Amino acid sequence: MPYRVLILSPDAHDVGSLRQALGNARDGPFVLEHAATLSDGLRRIEGGQIDVILVDLLLPDSQGLACFDRLHAAARHTPILILCAPDDEADAVETVQRGAQGWLSKGFFDNYLVPQSLRNIIERMKVERGLYVAQARAEITLNSIGDAVVSVDMAGRVDYLNIAAELVCGWSREEARGRPVAEVIDLVDADSGRTITSPVDAILHTDQPASLSGNAILVSSQGRRIPIEDSAAPIHDWDRQLVGAVMVFRDISDTVALTTKMRHLAQHDFLTSLPNRALLSDRITQAIAMSRRNDTAPVLLFLDLDKFKHINDSLGHAMGDRLLQAVSQRLVACVRTSDTVSRHGGDEFVILLANERRARDAALAADKVLLALSAPFVIDTHELHTSTSIGISTFPLDGTDAATLIKNADTAMYHAKDLGRNNYQFFRQDMNTRAVERQLVETNLRRALGRAEFRLHYQPKVDLQTGCITGVEALLRWEHPEWGLVMPERFITIAEECGLIVPIGRWVLGEACAQLVRWRGIGIPNVSVAVNISAVEFRHRDFFTHALEIFDATGVDQTRIQLELTESVLMHDVAASALLLAKFKAMGVQIAVDDFGTGYSSLSYLNEFPIDVLKIDQSFVRAIESGTGAGRNGAIVIAVIDMGKNLHQRVIAEGVEDEAQLAFLKNHNCNEGQGFLFSHPVNAVQMQAMLGNGWPC
Template identity: 90%
Template sequence: MPYRVLILSPDAHDVGILRQALGNARDSPFILEDAATLADGLRRIQGGHIDAILVDLQLPDSQGLAGFDRLYAAARHTPILTLCGLDNEAHAVEAVQRGAQGWLPKGFFDNYLVPQSLRNIIERMKVERGLYVAQARAEITLNSIGDAVVSVDMLGRVDYLNVAAELVCGWSREDARGRPVAEVIDLVDADSGHTIISPADEILHTDQPATLSGNAILVSRQGRRVPIEDSAAPIHDWDRQLVGAVMVFRDISDTVALTAKMRHLAQHDFLTNLPNRALLNDRITQAIAISRRNNTAPALLFLDLDKFKHVNDSMGHAVGDRLLHAVSQRLVACVRTSDTVSRHGGDEFVILLANERRARDAAAAADKILLALSAPFVIDSHELHTSTSIGISTFPLDGTDAATLIKNADTAMYHAKDLGRNNYQFFRQDMNTRAVERQLIETSLRQALERGEFTLYYQPKIDLQTDCITGVEALLRWEHPEWGLVMPERFVSIAEECGLIVPIGRWVLSQACAQLVRWRDIGILDISVAVNISAVEFRHRDFFAHALAIFDATGVDPAQIQLELTESVLMHDVAASALLLGKFKAMGLQIAVDDFGTGYSSLSYLNEFPIDVLKIDQSFVKAIESGTGAGRNGAIVSAVIDMGKNLHQRVIAEGVEDVAQLAFLKDHKCNEGQGFLFSHPVNAAQMQAMLGNGWPG
């Protein structure tokens, strides 16, 4: 059945391009009509039988959003897309907020996706017309049938309870129907005992979704007190009028202990159980605040184990991890309970001496640590010897905030290494070696793009059920003429700080797309390429426009591109992130959350964004085999896999290095794996050979 589309535009050229683009569409042809003024368009709309409207916001008798509002009032149930130039996308965005289904940028009318997108929008609107009210009720209640569900009418009277709600509240559906929701759902604050207003009542006044605080207690009809977790949402009719509210809640008595454990994990290192960077920063800030009142001088000790890499390389990561755990125990034994021992990452530790008054007190602690770590460690019958280099910074001489104190202690630690290791050094202002290196890297980075020193390596992703390669991740490498192959951890943060990450990121995306096209041209199909997007790049105002230009220039199929972003990048500005991801999603791109589980503890964003893939952080995968931590972190991995299944998202495990991890992931039906067990990152030629021959499994 053809679709009848009305084009409202005074620009004959634009109308002609749209007629050509839509007139050539196959399968579902369009019947096109056009009008040059809003008045003519409104008269045509009154005649009915219009399936979609494409409107230029600059009409002779209507300028901007006022005209859109009139058009929307006349055709509120007809899909409307605005036609806009790149210089007035702000109006297009606001039009979407007022009811438009989207917009078409001028200059892209002839894109092959335009007919497909228009058909999808029209069909979606047709479905929504018949199912709107039923879907609102079914989506909130039927999909949560395992939880307690209560709905109310506009007077706040209960009109529905499911079986789970009857059990929790102690009310039968017949007894509860028609009663005020506050009587059936009796809520109090766990700490104060004060009555909490029902979220359903709140929604009837605000017409906005609501949730309960984490301390909500439901008092049942029989007096039983049940801690609950709640969400509530308004119910609207087709005309967007509020007709009631629905509450979905569950008994969380059995999850309180798990929540406490997860909170602990968010602030502690999984391997050593020491405070992590986030908790350390909080404690440093607290120590500084207290020192101003108590006239103390907090000190930081930044430790790096000498020759730890040799242990990892010669005896394996499992032994290295056990050594780190043993070191952490000795460090804790060297300090007071008021001090903080933190694992900073890798083989680096930071110790906060919170209540010091003199510099020699920090020196005494450093001497004690050097002595403690000089004794051999016995691990799996191996006698291991290590030492440490320590840098010391003190407040306020060497910094007045956590970041500065850590940075200066780090600088002093490198100076201690330069002086022969196994010693400590206090920070001095002339210790600028790392600053000089940073400047050198920045200068070289500015020339690297022009000289063609960057290259991409690729690491395959393996379907764990079929053992086939499903895609690859593009990984940036810097082939410096003097330094050799430079890994990203040495230069990416500097590139972000000085703004070079944006042009470098464009180069990476362009090269990855071009390589994908080259593979397609020689018959390597059905392969996706994942590209990491940094925070600075994602937030750049022209990121979408430049990505679109790259896709057009290379001829790549956007459906074969996967953008990888971390949780923290997405959560920086939820609304802006959702809008931008929606635009990419409309083009067919896949969206992946990288390092999943290491960022925000709230999982609500999983429903805010169009996410296709969750990548389990390699720290959780690595911990599957790590002693007593295996059960705990294995549970986290399996929970993420189950979560992905329930949300219809693919789950990829990063950092798979041994067969025990692989067996665990396969047993729990993880979709894909990536890591050294399958392949190290390789250059494009090696990856091409692997794609051509297939991974041997």
């Protein structure tokens, strides 16, 4: 493509010489245009597409530096060369200081270097223009991203901050330029408070990428403490020589807050904020370890509220929840800071007296608790009266580990209830009532499979936006010939402990698959069935093989099967769980996390496992109706819904019982719901009628 040259000169001889020199140039071609006055030249420049300007500073309408300044203002990004006599180069030199690219001496225009120089100047300007565009693009990009970017020179002094870095660090680019990076990026360890060396310092010595280790906190110039995560890398010139370093970091306050919340949730009861079973077990284990050094005797008090079910049933779950919160506050006030009050579940609490010297001192603590709970609880307009039955176990007489101590205190508590409630009882070895019950249930369980006493009931899952049934959950029931319909709460734990859960679970999966096939045979092809898988089943070495045999034997569409597992089951062995779930996923089977938020709540597993569905535990959904739905507990539901969306997982809310809960869930775009508001669990025939009628769509 030709180079377009504008010659501004009133000297016809000079113009002719330039035409001859450039017209014959081997490095051409050049297209030459001519104007004799500055005003004519400026008008031509406005038309654009001029690659270089050759100007004589002695024009009829403008001379000298004033002439150049006007021309340069009009063509700031076009190369300008001055045409001057050899003995009159002073102004030409000055114009170079003001932006000219150089000058050509009159009388030497026919030099073969002239066209070559023009070509080089034009090409160089094109390169500079490209570099400018690239730099501008990079600058806009860096200022548009959310990550903070700071670069330093070889002396470790700041030479650049983007806008995000200015906001996080509290320094403007001008204020920070030239300052030591440690002054602009003030880093401390979140745990110890000690100063952390910036990773760019290491890079300047090692010429290797680096990053912060541990929990880094950036202290801004205003004193704000901001948790960050970062990466840092060396900067090289075109000879691959180290010339500086760049650090990219981001404010992770929201992530840290969510992680902290989920970690707290993993160890604390959502309603009372008391330590949960997992944390209590850890603290009992610690107390046992310390007792051997401190000559102490840890004691457990297992409490169950008297008449709580009556209050809960008559005044509703919301009032029951508020009573539990009030009870927890009184219990905490009864003990020392070294002790632990834990909510064990429902209306059960466990108190760990970690530093008792004498086991009989536990009686004093029990009396204090009985007295504290004997006073009425005033909640709104209601005056509520409750008491508690307390079972006491001591280390090492009644157990040498957390599980045994809890179990024996629980046994003693039931004995206290049998003796009229509102009292306490120390554990004794003859308190074996529950053991007898366990043996009775186990014996009957072993006969139940052979006698075909198990049944499956089904509860629909409903799309909250359309109201359509999206699938069903299979729920196990035991139809005992003498006891009647036995709910899982009575026998599942025993079945898990004695290993019967494996054949029972195999029957449940087989029956659920067979029912799907039967429904498909009568024209109900699109329904899916969720089956709960216990920890014992999931960890059984033949679980996958048995499942595959069931799928093959029934001919079920495996994409219509959903396996529900709790967080604790998955987290027992993450690597093994991930491998097994991947095998099921490859077959099209869906994976759901049941009771999400009540187990370990380790966010990392959400990416480790091929999860399709998160099921919000009904305890969180129930909290919505308690009047706290817009607060902490509602925030947990919202967080799980948002998390599911971001990870492309469907979210199902369990235990939906009223319209207020439904409205809250729909308002926050929860995908599906399940609970008594839609339907109680029903037998296969009733469920088939719902599906066959297209209810409720």
